[in-house]
Amino acid sequence: MLGGNINWDTEIQVEINDPNSPLYSKCSDFKELNLPKNLIKGLDAMGYFKPSYIQETTLPMLTSNPPRNLIAQSQSGTGKTAAFCLGILTRVTDASYPQAICVSPTRELTDQTYNVIKMMAKYLTVQSVLALPSVSRRDFFLLLLPELRLKHNTLVPRDHKVREQVIIGTAGTIQMWISKKFFDPSKIIILVFDEADQMLIGSSRIDSMKIKSKCTRLQQVLLFSATFGEEVCEFASDVVGKSANRVLLKPKEITVKKIRQYRMDCGSSNGRFQALKILYECLTLGSVIIFVNTTEAAQSLARRMSEEGHAVSVIYGKLEGLERKRVMQQFRTGQTRVLISTNLLARGIDVEHVNVVINYDIPWDYELRKPDPENYVHRIGRCGRFGRRGLAINFVYDQKSKEDLEEICRCTNSQMIDVPMDDEEIERHMQL
Ligand code: ADP
Ligand code: MG
Numbered sequence: 213m214l215g216g217n218i219n220w221d222t223e224i225q226v227e228i229n230d231p232n233s234p235l236y237s238k239c240s241d242f243k244e245l246n247l248p249k250n251l252i253k254g255l256d257a258m259g260y261f262k263p264s265y266i267q268e269t270t271l272p273m274l275t276s277n278p279p280r281n282l283i284a285q286s287q288s289g290t291g292k293t294a295a296f297c298l299g300i301l302t303r304v305t306d307a308s309y310p311q312a313i314c315v316s317p318t319r320e321l322t323d324q325t326y327n328v329i330k331m332m333a334k335y336l337t338v339q340s341v342l343a344l345p346s347v348s349r350r351d352f353f354l355l356l357l358p359e360l361r362l363k364h365n366t367l368v369p370r371d372h373k374v375r376e377q378v379i380i381g382t383a384g385t386i387q388m389w390i391s392k393k394f395f396d397p398s399k400i401i402i403l404v405f406d407e408a409d410q411m412l413i414g415s416s417r418i419d420s421m422k423i424k425s426k427c428t429r430l431q432q433v434l435l436f437s438a439t440f441g442e443e444v445c446e447f448a449s450d451v452v453g454k455s456a457n458r459v460l461l462k463p464k465e466i467t468v469k470k471i472r473q474y475r476m477d478c479g480s481s482n483g484r485f486q487a488l489k490i491l492y493e494c495l496t497l498g499s500v501i502i503f504v505n506t507t508e509a510a511q512s513l514a515r516r517m518s519e520e521g522h523a524v525s526v527i528y529g530k531l532e533g534l535e536r537k538r539v540m541q542q543f544r545t546g547q548t549r550v551l552i553s554t555n556l557l558a559r560g561i562d563v564e565h566v567n568v569v570i571n572y573d574i575p576w577d578y579e580l581r582k583p584d585p586e587n588y589v590h591r592i593g594r595c596g597r598f599g600r601r602g603l604a605i606n607f608v609y610d611q612k613s614k615e616d617l618e619e620i621c622r623c624t625n626s627q628m629i630d631v632p633m634d635d636e637e638i639e640r641h642m643q644l
Pocket of ligand 2: 292
């Protein structure tokens with residue numbers, strides 16, 4: 213059975229002290245990093261006592277004066293969020309207007325980051341606010357009636373004026389807030405792009421660049437991600453300038469060693485469904501995310517699994533905001549254990565008890581029409597967080613899917629273990 217009796221916390225302690233781990237840091241305590249007392253108190257309350265490698269390395273750069281821009285790359289699950297949140301919280305004052313923005317790609321990740329910074333700032337006077345699109349059609353109509361003040365802060369700031377010091381949101385909504393003059397972007401001193409490679413390319417690029425150009429008095433721009441492909445790296449360098457600090461990984465270090473990667477030959481496209489049913493029986497402990505490439509694939513796989521009596525939930529971008537919120541909440545609390553998702557959850561999502569990721573579809577970049585190694589790295593990084601062990605199982609079923617996976621292995625320096633579609637073999641291999 214998956215999981216066994218693992219004492220995660222002991223394992224993580226060992227991991228953070230192991231020079232071969234991506235988490236390893238020489239610093240034994242956050243106190244060595246000259247952080248304000250009340251911030252350390254917040255970290256303590258979160259159970260963060262010792263910084264991880266990326267935190268230890270970037271914190272001096274994040275807090276030094278004069279501030280310098282930064283591109284920071286570290287493997288999935290190594291604590292990038294805390295690094296940039298600490299950077300933000302050491303720079304903003306308690307004056308009642310926005311001074312920092314963190315832009316992230318999805319509603320789900322924005323929510324998560326907001327919760328992290330809120331906990332971290334528990335003993336500070338600094339407040340944060342979510343900038344997200346409305347969650348339902350009803351909210352949308354309320355948005356058209358400015359005289360109606362909404363109690364919660366996820367839609368439009370009360371009296372259309374943002375007083376919180378930190379804005380965490382998606383690029384489109386932050387850009388909308390700027391254009392509606394909900395806050396003065398010229399007072400923003402620090403701008404963070406989480407999942408920066410994604411934010412700087414594709415559909416978010418225009419909004420991201422608009423935000424940056426409106427923030428005319430920026431002191432510091434921070435780009436964080438586990439992946440910075442070649443093309444992105446060049447563009448990112450233009451965004452932060454030549455004098456920016458850079459913490460980058462060597463190509464062979466990009467995937468997390470503690471995530472064991474498997475290749476399962478399912479024989480045919482339909483064989484994948486069989487394989488999933490066999491796996492479902494074995495995957496009894498922990499939680500699983502099953503990734504597919506399209507909304508339609510997500511819907512039809514969820515329908516088929518449910519028809520066969522397997523409890524699964526499903527999430528994709530086209531679902532209504534409220535439904536997405538409900539699905540995430542049930543998955544985070546462990547009420548549901550198996551979640552089918554598109555790339556919506558590929559990046560950033562941190563759910564401790566996820567120990568298995570299944571690529572039902574090998575990630576595919578529809579724009580460039582090639583396999584998508586970046587999304588592969590992010591997808592499998594939903595398990596094996598902060599030193600935990602994880603399994604990534606990749607389904608192949610024909611020549612093309614095999615070649616696509618091979619290409620991904622080449623780009624990411626991944627080693628696959630072949631596992632046959634047989635329950636005993638699976639049980640044997642899948643011991644975490
Ligand atoms: P990344 O953004 O690098 O993928 P996250 O910032 O989401 O990773 O962090 C991964 C997990 O590690 C989270 O559950 C977070 O609470 C935990 N974590 C981060 N830093 C520390 C720390 N210094 N001590 C203990 N846990 C930490
Ligand atoms: Mg992250």
